[in-house]
Amino acid sequence: MNSFLTPAIAGLAAGGTYALLGVCAVFTYRLVAVVNFTGAAIGSAGTFALIALTESGYPTFPSVIAGILVGAAVGVLIGFIMTRWFAEANSSTKAAVTAALLVGLIAIGLRLTGGQHPRVMPDLFPGSAFRMAGVEVTIASVLTIGLAVLFTVLSDLFLNRTRIGLHLRALSDRPLAAELIGVKVRLLSLLVWGATGAFTTFALMIIAPQRSPNFMTLSLLVVPALAAALVGLFRSFWLTLAGGILLGVVEGLASSVDSISQYRSAIPFLVILAVLLWSQREARWDEAR
Amino acid sequence: MSELVISSLSISRSELPVVSEINARVESGSISVVLGANGAGKTTLLEGLSGIIPVASGTIAIDGHEIQKARPGQRSREGLAHVEQGRTIFGQLTTEENMKVALRDGSDLSEAYGLFPELLQRRTVRAGLLSGGEQQMLVIARALLTRPKVLMIDEMSAGLAPVIVSRLMAAVRKLADAGLAVLLVEQFAALALGIGNRAYVLRRGRVVYDGDCKTLLRSPDELHKLYLGG
Numbered sequence: 001m002n003s004f005l006t007p008a009i010a011g012l013a014a015g016g017t018y019a020l021l022g023v024c025a026v027f028t029y030r031l032v033a034v035v036n037f038t039g040a041a042i043g044s045a046g047t048f049a050l051i052a053l054t055e056s057g058y059p060t061f062p063s064v065i066a067g068i069l070v071g072a073a074v075g076v077l078i079g080f081i082m083t084r085w086f087a088e089a090n091s092s093t094k095a096a097v098t099a100a101l102l103v104g105l106i107a108i109g110l111r112l113t114g115g116q117h118p119r120v121m122p123d124l125f126p127g128s129a130f131r132m133a134g135v136e137v138t139i140a141s142v143l144t145i146g147l148a149v150l151f152t153v154l155s156d157l158f159l160n161r162t163r164i165g166l167h168l169r170a171l172s173d174r175p176l177a178a179e180l181i182g183v184k185v186r187l188l189s190l191l192v193w194g195a196t197g198a199f200t201t202f203a204l205m206i207i208a209p210q211r212s213p214n215f216m217t218l219s220l221l222v223v224p225a226l227a228a229a230l231v232g233l234f235r236s237f238w239l240t241l242a243g244g245i246l247l248g249v250v251e252g253l254a255s256s257v258d259s260i261s262q263y264r265s266a267i268p269f270l271v272i273l274a275v276l277l278w279s280q281r282e283a284r285w286d287e288a289r
Numbered sequence: 290m291s292e293l294v295i296s297s298l299s300i301s302r303s304e305l306p307v308v309s310e311i312n313a314r315v316e317s318g319s320i321s322v323v324l325g326a327n328g329a330g331k332t333t334l335l336e337g338l339s340g341i342i343p344v345a346s347g348t349i350a351i352d353g354h355e356i357q358k359a360r361p362g363q364r365s366r367e368g369l370a371h372v373e374q375g376r377t378i379f380g381q382l383t384t385e386e387n388m389k390v391a392l393r394d395g396s397d398l399s400e401a402y403g404l405f406p407e408l409l410q411r412r413t414v415r416a417g418l419l420s421g422g423e424q425q426m427l428v429i430a431r432a433l434l435t436r437p438k439v440l441m442i443d444e445m446s447a448g449l450a451p452v453i454v455s456r457l458m459a460a461v462r463k464l465a466d467a468g469l470a471v472l473l474v475e476q477f478a479a480l481a482l483g484i485g486n487r488a489y490v491l492r493r494g495r496v497v498y499d500g501d502c503k504t505l506l507r508s509p510d511e512l513h514k515l516y517l518g519g
């Protein structure tokens with residue numbers, strides 16, 4: 001039993017991060033209509049700001065805050081590019097632009113952070129939170145899942161119970177109509193980019209010590225994040241949350257099976273393929289008829 | 290007394306001039322009607338006025354304050370409301386949420402429900418499920434809640450039953466009588482001229498008639514000539 005439970009629980013930390021990154025992707029898509037490929041790269045920028053500061057001898061806590069602010073600022077910068085020059089573009093063009101920006105961010109990030117050599121990332125939350133069925137559950141796992149659930153709940157409450165949330169829902173529905181009745185479209189869009197940048201950064205700071213923390217590895221976490229978002233069909237925060245956690249658990253399980261452990265990073269691609277094929281089933285059925 | 294003054298306004302799309310040298314005035318308490326055949330530049334004129342597309346030259350002023358360089362949101366806050374054609378409701382939001390998005394300091398949902406009591410019964414219904422007439426009422430009500438000085442409405446009657454169009458026309462007249470300046474773009478000339486005060490007829494982006502609505506209403510042949518030229 002433990003031979004499966006241990007790797008499954010080990011996958012929870014990654015699952016929590018995928019879930020949070022996925023929920024941020026859904027949040028960005030629902031509110032500013034962009035399939036954002038730069039999400040994890042924005043978080044990586046903030047995470048590497050933390051690494052640079054701690055390596056320079058700055059204390060950890062202020063460095064975490066500074067890193068989160070850097071992540072938010074890079075998010076706002078990407079948001080500025082998207083709202084300033086691509087606000088009227090269709091969703092395919094916007095997605096292509098963020099894919100191009102991802103390549104640019106990775107190139108700059110690798111150049112500034114010393115290439116693909118892993119850096120020493122301070123473990124912000126070391127140790128075990130509790131034992132479950134004889135298996136240690138790390139604080140990082142609990143935190144990433146907790147953060148993902150918190151972001152999901154806050155997103156729901158924020159969008160449905162606040163005036164700014166109402167404006168954001170209107171903005172996501174018809175940006176031009178919202179602007180014509182005086183909604184501050186650009187400001188709200190930048191707020192969305194900044195908030196998701198901050199949350200993404202914090203999630204990556206938690207998980208980075210368990211990964212090989214180089215800029216590219218962290219930036220490519222966008223793949224499982226988008227797989228999780230696809231499980232939620234880019235609409236449901238809760239399905240995305242579940243999809244992200246499940247993806248982490250499946251990855252963990254795969255790592256315990258020798259014959260497939262080397263291919264576990266392909267699992268998000270399989271999920272993406274499966275969801276896309278499933279979502280096309282009605283069109284294919286109609287075509288067949 | 291609020292007024293919108295348009296001076297020597299030219300608007301281009303993809304660098305091709307669509308509207309040229311327009312001069313017009315929309316005064317508080319009156320309805321100015323913009324008529325013209327398809328492609329005459331009516332919608333382009335409204336989109337230039339509200340900032341959806343940039344103006345090439347000329348000025349737009351509300352109460353003497355020029356707004357031609359402002360973004361659409363800023364123009365809205367200056368008092369210019371634009372009801373686009375195609376009933377641009379927020380389909381995922383309820384009727385009441387649609388209106389709450391537009392609420393400003395000093396505006397109240399009761400004003401909107403007073404003008405269109407039909408919306409009160411439908412306040413919790415998702416706006417995408419409303420009938421065409423209800424959706425048109427909703428977008429007008431939503432524009433009113435921004436406390437505009439000038440209300441511009443594009444093709445209000447498109448695709449609606451005559452009884453609904455009459456209801457909407459009466460509501461617009463009521464708004465003008467209460468002191469609002471209204472600029473109405475319409476395909477159905479007779480209906481619009483019936484409630485309007487001043488008419489502008491556009492042909493190929495230029496004003497070919499600027500005068501009294503009633504005069505034009507009494508001369509259908511003249512209107513026909515203005516539409517088609519010659």
